[in-house]
Amino acid sequence: MTDFAALRTAVSGPVLTPSDEGFAAETTGFNLAFPHTPEVVVGVSSVDDAVAAVAFAAAHRMPVRTLATGHGSHVLVTDGMLVTTSRLDELSIDSATGVATIGAGVRWGAVVAAAAELGLAPVTGSSTNVGVVGYLLGGGLGPLARSHGFSSDWLRGATVVLASGEVVHASATEHPDLFWALRGGKGGFGLVTSVELQLAPVPSLYAGALVFAEEHIETVLRGWLDWTRSAPDDVTTSMAVVHFPPFEQVPEVFRGKTLAMLRFALPGSATEGESLVAPLRALAPVMMDGVAPLPLAQVATIHNDPSDPSPGWSRGALLSDVDDEFASAVLAVSGAGTRGPVMVTEVRHIGAATRHDVPEGSAVGGRASSYTLSLVGVPDPALFAEALPAATDALLASLAPWLSPETNINFSGYPDPADYRRSWSAETFARLAAVRASVDPEGVFAYGLH
Numbered sequence: 153m154t155d156f157a158a159l160r161t162a163v164s165g166p167v168l169t170p171s172d173e174g175f176a177a178e179t180t181g182f183n184l185a186f187p188h189t190p191e192v193v194v195g196v197s198s199v200d201d202a203v204a205a206v207a208f209a210a211a212h213r214m215p216v217r218t219l220a221t222g223h224g225s226h227v228l229v230t231d232g233m234l235v236t237t238s239r240l241d242e243l244s245i246d247s248a249t250g251v252a253t254i255g256a257g258v259r260w261g262a263v264v265a266a267a268a269e270l271g272l273a274p275v276t277g278s279s280t281n282v283g284v285v286g287y288l289l290g291g292g293l294g295p296l297a298r299s300h301g302f303s304s305d306w307l308r309g310a311t312v313v314l315a316s317g318e319v320v321h322a323s324a325t326e327h328p329d330l331f332w333a334l335r336g337g338k339g340g341f342g343l344v345t346s347v348e349l350q351l352a353p354v355p356s357l358y359a360g361a362l363v364f365a366e367e368h369i370e371t372v373l374r375g376w377l378d379w380t381r382s383a384p385d386d387v388t389t390s391m392a393v394v395h396f397p398p399f400e401q402v403p404e405v406f407r408g409k410t411l412a413m414l415r416f417a418l419p420g421s422a423t424e425g426e427s428l429v430a431p432l433r434a435l436a437p438v439m440m441d442g443v444a445p446l447p448l449a450q451v452a453t454i455h456n457d458p459s460d461p462s463p464g465w466s467r468g469a470l471l472s473d474v475d476d477e478f479a480s481a482v483l484a485v486s487g488a489g490t491r492g493p494v495m496v497t498e499v500r501h502i503g504a505a506t507r508h509d510v511p512e513g514s515a516v517g518g519r520a521s522s523y524t525l526s527l528v529g530v531p532d533p534a535l536f537a538e539a540l541p542a543a544t545d546a547l548l549a550s551l552a553p554w555l556s557p558e559t560n561i562n563f564s565g566y567p568d569p570a571d572y573r574r575s576w577s578a579e580t581f582a583r584l585a586a587v588r589a590s591v592d593p594e595g596v597f598a599y600g601l602h
Contacts, residue, residue, distance in 0.1 A: 154212055156192055162204035165195035165239055178236055179229075181222010182281070185463035185533050188219070190234040197239040199345050202313045206343055206596065209233045210315055215598035218343060220257055220283035222461075224290075226565060232598065237285070240345055245270060250351045251308060256285045256344055261452065263349075268449040272351035275300045278455035285344050290562035291336040291516035293502055293524060295359065295417040295454045299386040300352055301505035302516050304335040309348040312341065315596035323348075324512045333587040336516025337576075338561045340588045340599030358425025359417040359454050360442035366410040366488045368436035369393055373487075374479050375435040376414060377499075380523075385504035387428055390415045390455075392498035393486045397530065401460070405440075410488065415454050416443050465529035465536045467544045467571075468563030470521035470556040474499070481550045485543075493539045494547070496528035515584055517576040518560035525551070526563065572600065 160167045168175040169192050178195055179188040191214065194205040209216045215232035219225070240255035243262055250272055252263055261280035267273055277287055277294040292303025300306070309323040312330065320342075322331040333341055364372045376391050383389065391414045398408035414432060418425045422445045429443050446453070471478075484490070486497040503522045518524075527547070529540040548555065561575035573581060588599075 154191065154214070159192070159194070159204065159208045162208070163194055163196065163201045165197040165201050166193075168193050168195075179219070179234055180461075181219055181225050182461045183222055183225040183464040184461050185465065185536060186222075186225040186228050188225075188229040188234055190217070190229050190232055193234045193236060195236045195239055196345075199311065199313065199319060202235070202343050202345050203317050203319060205233065205235055206313050206315065207317045210317070210594065210596050213594075216343070216596055217598055218256075218286075218339075220286050221259060221281070223279070223282045224286055224562075226466075235343060237283075237345070242346065245272075245351065250353070252349045252351055253346060254284050254349055255346050256283075258284050260284055260287070264451055265449050267351050268447065270351075271353065271355065271448075273354040273357075273448045273451065274349060274351055275303045275306050276451060277303065278452075279457035279459075280452040281457070281459045284349070285347055287562065288347060288349070289334060289336070289344070290338045291518070291560050292562065293500065293506065293560070295388055295415065295451065296352075296354075296419060297500070297502045297506050298383075298388040298504035299419050301508065302336070302514075302519075304514060304516055305510050306350045306352065307335055307347060308350050310334050310344050311346045313343040313345060315342065315592040315594060328512065329587050330591060332513055333515050333584055335510070335514035336561070337584045337587070338599070340597045341591055342597060354419045354448060356421055357417070357419055357446045357448055357451070358422050358429075358444070359446045359451070360415075360444055361440075361454060361456070362414040362416070362429075362432060362438050362443060363440035364412040364414065364436050365439050366412075369410070369412045369488050370479075370483055372412045372414060372435050373483065374476065376432060377474055377479055379431055380501045383501065384428065386419060388417045388501065389432075390498055390500035392496055393482075394496050395491065395494075397495070411439070417454055463531045463533045463536075465531075465540050465565075466527060467540075467548075467565035468524060468526045468559070469548060469551075470518045470559045470563065471499070471523040471525055471551075471554050472520070472556045473522050474554055478551065478554045481547075484550070485547050493530050493532075493535045493543050494527050495530045496526070498524075498526040498528075500524040500526070515576065515580055516560070517558050517580065518556065518563075520558065521556040524560075524563055527565075
């Protein structure tokens with residue numbers, strides 16, 4: 153058994169083993185389906201803590217994994233060292249340049265609030281409860297995707313503790329291969345302690361969601377898909393069919409119902425937005441209309457993703473294109489009158505700015521795709537091992553003609569090795585492996601298929 157006395161002396165944050173009080177709380181993330189049980193968890197509170205933790209792990213040949221908010225947890229951690237970064241909570245914004253310096257434990261909500269005071273916005277995801285760093289490392293496709301691209305396109309630098317214990321700053325001019333990999337390559341390169349992110353000027357935002365009753369799901373899905381074929385490049389929309397469970401935590405107006413949620417986001421004026429959303433409002437009787445001028449600080453209300461921890465299961469893919477036959481295949485399992493273990497089926501319209509890589513290039517997967525597909529399971533862990541994999545396997549098989557050959561790691565979800573490899577092109581996958589071998593030749597930072 154490893155003696156952690158020296159590590160506890162070297163680190164100012166908590167160093168806990170499974171028998172210690174506070175271990176469960178330190179290792180629990182947003183996804184409660186994965187109660188991690190590493191050999192040791194280290195709550196780093198500084199770069200020095202991170203260096204000490206990594207050095208100890210390397211010396212004792214312990215695999216290292218990281219946990220910030222735990223939204224991306226899809227595999228149990230049962231060995232080695234788990235490094236939690238929630239205490240790395242620095243956040244500052246240079247008002248002259250619009251660049252935010254963000255610690256690895258910061259959630260998007262804090263950045264959104266601070267940036268809004270300056271009339272700026274981070275290119276965030278649909279949920280502002282998610283950790284900034286983990287999301288950025290996978291690319292990131294949020295409610296401003298078509299107008300502003302992948303969130304990782306706005307990354308300007310990162311401070312990283314390598315397996316050797318060296319602390320480096322990666323950017324377009326410093327350690328450029330590592331920086332290329334951090335923009336979409338996800339993990340296995342080092343422990344990222346902070347990032348610098350360029351914020352976007354967004355003078356106004358017209359956004360929100362339209363809600364339609366179950367009987368209108370088919371009309372709305374087909375009409376929305378047709379609308380997207382000529383949608384302006386600066387409008388990002390998505391449609392989700394949601395089977396709301398009859399839980400008390402669900403607002404009464406939604407409880408136990410199946411609804412269509414059509415999300416709309418335009419970084420522009422209300423006049424332009426009203427004109428663009430009018431055909432969507434006319435698709436069917438609107439049960440609730442929340443599309444209106446929206447303060448930047450309220451961007452999370454577009455999708456209203458859950459904010460309370462719960463067991464979670466998700467899987468996703470990217471789509472090359474869609475048509476009426478695609479809609480029929482989706483409606484067969486998620487349309488009116490259907491019930492199954494999949495609670496949310498969402499299709500997002502991307503393309504436009506997401507197709508254009510940054511000048512220096514990045515590792516992000518999925519630029520050639522036009523839509524995303526996300527499947528969220530009923531939060532019942534009894535369904536996670538067999539029912540949900542079987543249901544989503546069957547759905548994805550039926551959607552094979554429209555699936556992109558390359559997806560994106562943030563959308564993979566269920567830890568299938570084939571899904572993992574498809575998250576990048578073969579060329580990018582090979583280059584990522586080469587970068588990992590260069591910065592971590594001993595494989596201290598466990599990631600990927602192991």
